[in-house]
Amino acid sequence: MLSNKEIQERIAERAAAELTPHMVVNLGIGIPTLVAKYVDADSVFFHTENGLLGVKELTSEADFDPDLVNAGKLPVSEQIGAAYFHSAESFAMIRGGHVDVAILGALQVDAQGLIANWAIPGQNIMGVGGAMDLLSGAKKIIVTTNHNAKNGDPKIVESCSYPVTSIRKVDLIITELAVFRFRDDKLVLEELKPGVTLDEVKERTGASFILSDKLACKEGKE
8 A cells, every 4th residue: 555655756756757858847836846756847937936947956965055945834945047036026927827737626616617725724824825826817726636635535526615726627536546638618637557457536526427438438447
């Protein structure tokens, strides 16, 4: 049985496969920060809301700089040619549509593609951060999340019960069990991870979905 850390690494690795050279990519807190490990640092430009384009994973203690952190306050390194700027300029990049992909974590994603990822009723949380802006301004939104919460509740639900972050819908959901895309406002199951059955996904998902043509054909043959 995989540990939660191993599960998160696999989710991040699958998300990295969605990125192509020269993209500007913003990584949210949690699983998204792991994506950088699976991408050629010289081919993709990672962006952080606090004002750096050219974020690189910190792999050596010799490169550690206590003043160099991402938006989640985690220490990072910099690519050759990295650019620094004011946070206002950073958000102008986001709102102006200059971020190609935002990879975000989630508390819930619903069957309509709406995401809740910043507040749990009854818990004191600092605020929405940059998620609302990223959902509005990034060209593509990828959600990386465990399929179920720690208590077993599904994170992919029919309708969000937590406060929704934005009316912008996400494009892709990647979990340890499956990959879903939203096509024509429908939640479509595109992939099953190795060893995972369709019945398992149905049992652990709280939203209705349809199968992609490719997956439907495959399931029909088995």
